[in-house]
Amino acid sequence: MEADRRTRLTPDERRAQLVALGVSYLVDHPLESLTIEYLSAQAGVSRGLLFHYFGSKKGLHGEVARTARDSMLNATAPSPELAPLDRLRDTLTRIVQFVRDHRGTFYSLVRGAASGDAEVREALEQARAVQAERVIAVFRELGAADSELLRIALRSWVAFAEEALVEGALKTDLPSEQIVAFLERSALAVAASVGTGPGATFA
Amino acid sequence: MEADRRTRLTPDERRAQLVALGVSYLVDHPLESLTIEYLSAQAGVSRGLLFHYFGSKKGLHGEVARTARDSMLNATAPSPELAPLDRLRDTLTRIVQFVRDHRGTFYSLVRGAASGDAEVREALEQARAVQAERVIAVFRELGAADSELLRIALRSWVAFAEEALVEGALKTDLPSEQIVAFLERSALAVAASVGTGPGATFA
DNA sequence: ATTCGCTATTGACGGAAAGTCAATAGCAAA
DNA sequence: TTTGCTATTGACTTTCCGTCAATAGCGAAT
Numbered sequence: 001m002e003a004d005r006r007t008r009l010t011p012d013e014r015r016a017q018l019v020a021l022g023v024s025y026l027v028d029h030p031l032e033s034l035t036i037e038y039l040s041a042q043a044g045v046s047r048g049l050l051f052h053y054f055g056s057k058k059g060l061h062g063e064v065a066r067t068a069r070d071s072m073l074n075a076t077a078p079s080p081e082l083a084p085l086d087r088l089r090d091t092l093t094r095i096v097q098f099v100r101d102h103r104g105t106f107y108s109l110v111r112g113a114a115s116g117d118a119e120v121r122e123a124l125e126q127a128r129a130v131q132a133e134r135v136i137a138v139f140r141e142l143g144a145a146d147s148e149l150l151r152i153a154l155r156s157w158v159a160f161a162e163e164a165l166v167e168g169a170l171k172t173d174l175p176s177e178q179i180v181a182f183l184e185r186s187a188l189a190v191a192a193s194v195g196t197g198p199g200a201t202f203a
Numbered sequence: 204m205e206a207d208r209r210t211r212l213t214p215d216e217r218r219a220q221l222v223a224l225g226v227s228y229l230v231d232h233p234l235e236s237l238t239i240e241y242l243s244a245q246a247g248v249s250r251g252l253l254f255h256y257f258g259s260k261k262g263l264h265g266e267v268a269r270t271a272r273d274s275m276l277n278a279t280a281p282s283p284e285l286a287p288l289d290r291l292r293d294t295l296t297r298i299v300q301f302v303r304d305h306r307g308t309f310y311s312l313v314r315g316a317a318s319g320d321a322e323v324r325e326a327l328e329q330a331r332a333v334q335a336e337r338v339i340a341v342f343r344e345l346g347a348a349d350s351e352l353l354r355i356a357l358r359s360w361v362a363f364a365e366e367a368l369v370e371g372a373l374k375t376d377l378p379s380e381q382i383v384a385f386l387e388r389s390a391l392a393v394a395a396s397v398g399t400g401p402g403a404t405f406a
Numbered sequence: 407a408t409t410c411g412c413t414a415t416t417g418a419c420g421g422a423a424a425g426t427c428a429a430t431a432g433c434a435a436a
Numbered sequence: 437t438t439t440g441c442t443a444t445t446g447a448c449t450t451t452c453c454g455t456c457a458a459t460a461g462c463g464a465a466t
Contacts, residue, residue: 008414008461032319037452046416051454116235116319148375149385156366160393163362167355174352182352182396189392190363193385211432211443240423249445254425 015053018043022064027104030112031061062119068109069127072098078134084141092180099169107170110162131158139191150194157190218256221246225267230307233315234264265322271312272330275301281337287344295383302372313365334361342394353397360393
């Protein structure tokens with residue numbers, strides 16, 4: 001009874017299987033601690049195979065990070081048919097939902113992943129850039145000028161939101177609506193604070 | 204000519220020497236890449252000695268991170284004699300100054316250090332907690348209620364400020380005054396956004 | 407059914423770096 | 437000088453990354 005003769009999959013299948021295992025690992029471990037040794041054992045394949053598919057440990061980490069990132073970006077993609085402020089609120093609502101549905105994954109992504117190798121950092125960097133772009137779009141449609149300071153401000157607001165989500169959505173049980181409302185107000189406040197005077201508001 | 208007979212220092216001296224070397228390493232490398240091998244070679248001592256003093260690589264990283272953190276916290280300690288808003292502006296001014304004077308160290312601290320082991324993360328966590336506490340004190344003196352949401356808000360604002368400092372103070376050459384002014388306005392805006400209504404301002 | 411060819415997969419090898427620990431050797435006091 | 441304490445060493449073990457020629461599934465051809 002050889003329950004484990006060598007199983008030969010197509011490259012796409014194998015890749016998908018390995019990456020999926022990697023992403024599920026994020027649920028309760030930091031990415032950086034994901035070892036080639038461990039993942040190959042989990043998948044029941046040799047270590048050599050992982051090097052064949054991902055080239056290196058960094059390569060593996062990169063692909064896992066990008067996959068987790070994309071699933072988050074997809075789950076929180078804005079609805080283009082909504083008016084700017086409605087779209088913002090809708091997106092924020094879905095983000096809070098996602099964070100609470102995938103606690104471990106989100107945490108590993110914005111915390112653990114901020115670490116180690118360039119490839120992983122790059123992946124997270126892009127996620128922030130996308131989120132920032134989404135918010136910038138909202139305010140541009142509301143008539144804000146596209147200054148460099150605005151971009152820095154909203155990019156930083158994304159970092160703000162990540163921290164608030166970890167602290168508020170993961171570590172406390174504040175009602176989701178309250179977190180959404182807070183994030184919404186803070187985004188408006190930050191955008192308004194870009195203008196020199198105490199003038200410009202968007203609500 | 205034995206330029207290097209075994210030199211015997213007091214534990215405090217040796218410790219200080221090793222940690223100082225570690226901190227200086229941060230100027231142009233991420234902490235996580237600091238290896239026992241390398242540091243022992245730099246210091247001209249055996250690897251075993253580092254394990255004697257720090258127990259493990261994580262232990263070493265932790266001590267380096269805490270030392271760098273403390274030098275930042277000291278350099279930006281608020282002046283108690285100033286009125287709340289003046290103190291806030293003064294602290295922000297000193298932070299921007301510090302960031303631009305110690306580019307590499309600051310970057311390694313808030314970025315690279317956000318990574319790896321629990322001990323390092325913990326050190327940075329405490330730095331954020333201290334900075335948040337300083338800002339909370341300002342707004343409490345201005346009459347803000349000490350709600351949980353306010354704490355989350357200002358804690359998140361610290362993350363916001365870190366991001367803005369990296370993007371604005373390190374990656375661009377915006378005048379310091381402008382960055383300080385922006386940080387100041389954003390802090391006020393965030394604090395104000397905690398109150399449910401569009402009311403409460405502090406300026 | 408059997409053979410063949412392509413390639414997915416393996417396992418043995420080499421190397422870097424973390425930890426462990428009993429042995430060694432400065433240095434200050436007797 | 438000698439002695440005792442302890443700072444310091446260096447050899448050893450372990451873990452994990454990365455390389456590469458050899459092996460063995462599996463579909464296609466006969």
